[in-house]
Amino acid sequence: MNESALTPERILAAAEDVLRRFGPGKATVVDVAQALGVSHGSVYRHFASKAALRDAVLRVWLERTMAPLQIIANGKAAPPTRLRQWLGALREAKRDKALGDPELFATYGALAADAREVINEHVEHLRGQISSIIAAGVASGDFRKVDARATALTIFDATTRFHYPGLAHLWGNPGEDAAFKQLIDLLIRGLAADGKPAAR
Amino acid sequence: MNESALTPERILAAAEDVLRRFGPGKATVVDVAQALGVSHGSVYRHFASKAALRDAVLRVWLERTMAPLQIIANGKAAPPTRLRQWLGALREAKRDKALGDPELFATYGALAADAREVINEHVEHLRGQISSIIAAGVASGDFRKVDARATALTIFDATTRFHYPGLAHLWGNPGEDAAFKQLIDLLIRGLAADGKPAAR
DNA sequence: ATAATGACAATATTTGATATTTGTCATTCC
DNA sequence: GGAATGACAAATATCAAATATTGTCATTAT
Structure with a gap:
C-alpha cells in the first residue's frame, strides 16, 4: 500500500x-x-455504480458548503437573532454559489435532480438545525409555545423562494435583499411570544 | 365575411x-x-409569430384558471378570512391542475418557460389582488399598518412553496395540507394587529 | 490473496444526412 | 381591395448508423 x-x-x-x-x-x-x-x-x-459516485460527490459538496450553518445553529446568540443569522447564512451560501459560479451551480443542480434521496437527507438535516433554534427560542420565552419540528418545516417552506435552486434565476434581482428582510421580519413576528415584540 | x-x-x-x-x-x-x-x-x-400565438394561448388559459381568485378578492369576508380563502384558492387551482391532468399542466408549464413576459404580468396581477385584501385589512384594523404592496409581495414569496409550478412534484405528499395551514396561520399571525389575535 | 486490468455485452449518446417547420411574399381568389 | 394561398429560403428537428459509456468478470499482475 x-x-x-x-x-x-x-x-x-x-x-x-x-x-x-x-x-x-x-x-x-x-x-x-x-x-x-x-x-x-x-x-x-x-x-458500486456511477450513481453511487455521483451521490458521494454531492454529499461531500453539500457538507462543505453548509458547514457555516452548523456553527450558527450551535451559537449562543439570542434565538430570534440566531434564526435570522441562520436563514441569512443559508440564503447567502446558495446565492453566492449561484451568482459566483453559475456553471458549477448548474452542475450540482443537475446532480441533485437525480439524487432525490441525498437531497431529502440534506433537507432533514437543515430542518433539524432550524428546529433546535426554535426549541431554544421557546425555552427562552422569545417564541410562543410552538411545536419546534413542525414549525421548522414551516419556516423552511416559507423561505423556499430564497433557497430553492430552481428559483436561482430570481436571486440577482434588485429588490431581493429587501424582500428577504421583509419576509424574515414577518416570520419572526409570527413566532414571537405575545408582549415580546420581535427582537432587532 | x-x-x-x-x-x-x-x-x-x-x-x-x-x-x-x-x-x-x-x-x-x-x-x-x-x-x-x-x-x-x-x-x-x-x-405575428408562433411565439405570439403561444403567448396568447397562455394568457387565455391563465385568465380562465385564475378567475375564481378575482371573485374572492372582491368579496366581503373579513380581510384575514379573505386572505386565507384567496391563498387557499390559489393553491387549489394550481394543485388541481397539476394532479388532475399532469400532462396538460406540463404542457402549460413548458409554454410558460418561454414566456417570461406573460408570467410577469400574471404575477403582477395576483400581487394586486393580495394587495387589495391587505389594504382592506389595514383599514379594518385587523392587520398592522403595513405597506400593502410590499407586504403583498412578501406573502406571495412566502407561499412560493405551494404555488410555484416547478415545485408541483411536492404537492401530492401526505403532510401537504397541514404544512400549508401551518404556514398561513404563521403569516396571518405575523400580520395581525397587536391585541387582535388572528381571526379564524 | 488482493488489487487491477481490459475485453465484452448491453445501453446510451453523438453525428450528420434527410425532412419538417417557420416565416415571407408575390400571386390568386372573391 | 382585402383575404387567403402556396412556393420558397433559412432555421430546426428527426432518425438511423456509428461511436462511446456503463457495468461485469475472467484473467493477469503483485
Whole structure:
C-alpha cells in the first residue's frame, strides 16, 4: 500500500475535478479513471455504480458548503437573532454559489435532480438545525409555545423562494435583499411570544 | 365575411386544442392551420409569430384558471378570512391542475418557460389582488399598518412553496395540507394587529 | 490473496444526412 | 381591395448508423 493507493477519497477528489471541468453531461467514469491513471474497472471496486459516485460527490459538496450553518445553529446568540443569522447564512451560501459560479451551480443542480434521496437527507438535516433554534427560542420565552419540528418545516417552506435552486434565476434581482428582510421580519413576528415584540 | 371567418378567437381555440392533443413539443402552426382548414400562411395574418400565438394561448388559459381568485378578492369576508380563502384558492387551482391532468399542466408549464413576459404580468396581477385584501385589512384594523404592496409581495414569496409550478412534484405528499395551514396561520399571525389575535 | 486490468455485452449518446417547420411574399381568389 | 394561398429560403428537428459509456468478470499482475 503506497502513498498513491486508490482510495474512495482520491476517487472523489478526481471525480469532483472532472465534473467541474467537463460538466455533468460530459463527465464519464472513464474520464475519472483516466485522471487517476487507472482503468475504469478499478473505480467500480470502490463505488458500486456511477450513481453511487455521483451521490458521494454531492454529499461531500453539500457538507462543505453548509458547514457555516452548523456553527450558527450551535451559537449562543439570542434565538430570534440566531434564526435570522441562520436563514441569512443559508440564503447567502446558495446565492453566492449561484451568482459566483453559475456553471458549477448548474452542475450540482443537475446532480441533485437525480439524487432525490441525498437531497431529502440534506433537507432533514437543515430542518433539524432550524428546529433546535426554535426549541431554544421557546425555552427562552422569545417564541410562543410552538411545536419546534413542525414549525421548522414551516419556516423552511416559507423561505423556499430564497433557497430553492430552481428559483436561482430570481436571486440577482434588485429588490431581493429587501424582500428577504421583509419576509424574515414577518416570520419572526409570527413566532414571537405575545408582549415580546420581535427582537432587532 | 361569413360565420366561419378566420378570427384570432377561432385560431386561439384551435391552437389550444392542438396543443392539448399533440403536446407543446409536437404542435406546429401547420397543425393549427390544418385543424381550421386553412393554410398556415393565413395564421400569420393574425399572429405575428408562433411565439405570439403561444403567448396568447397562455394568457387565455391563465385568465380562465385564475378567475375564481378575482371573485374572492372582491368579496366581503373579513380581510384575514379573505386572505386565507384567496391563498387557499390559489393553491387549489394550481394543485388541481397539476394532479388532475399532469400532462396538460406540463404542457402549460413548458409554454410558460418561454414566456417570461406573460408570467410577469400574471404575477403582477395576483400581487394586486393580495394587495387589495391587505389594504382592506389595514383599514379594518385587523392587520398592522403595513405597506400593502410590499407586504403583498412578501406573502406571495412566502407561499412560493405551494404555488410555484416547478415545485408541483411536492404537492401530492401526505403532510401537504397541514404544512400549508401551518404556514398561513404563521403569516396571518405575523400580520395581525397587536391585541387582535388572528381571526379564524 | 488482493488489487487491477481490459475485453465484452448491453445501453446510451453523438453525428450528420434527410425532412419538417417557420416565416415571407408575390400571386390568386372573391 | 382585402383575404387567403402556396412556393420558397433559412432555421430546426428527426432518425438511423456509428461511436462511446456503463457495468461485469475472467484473467493477469503483485
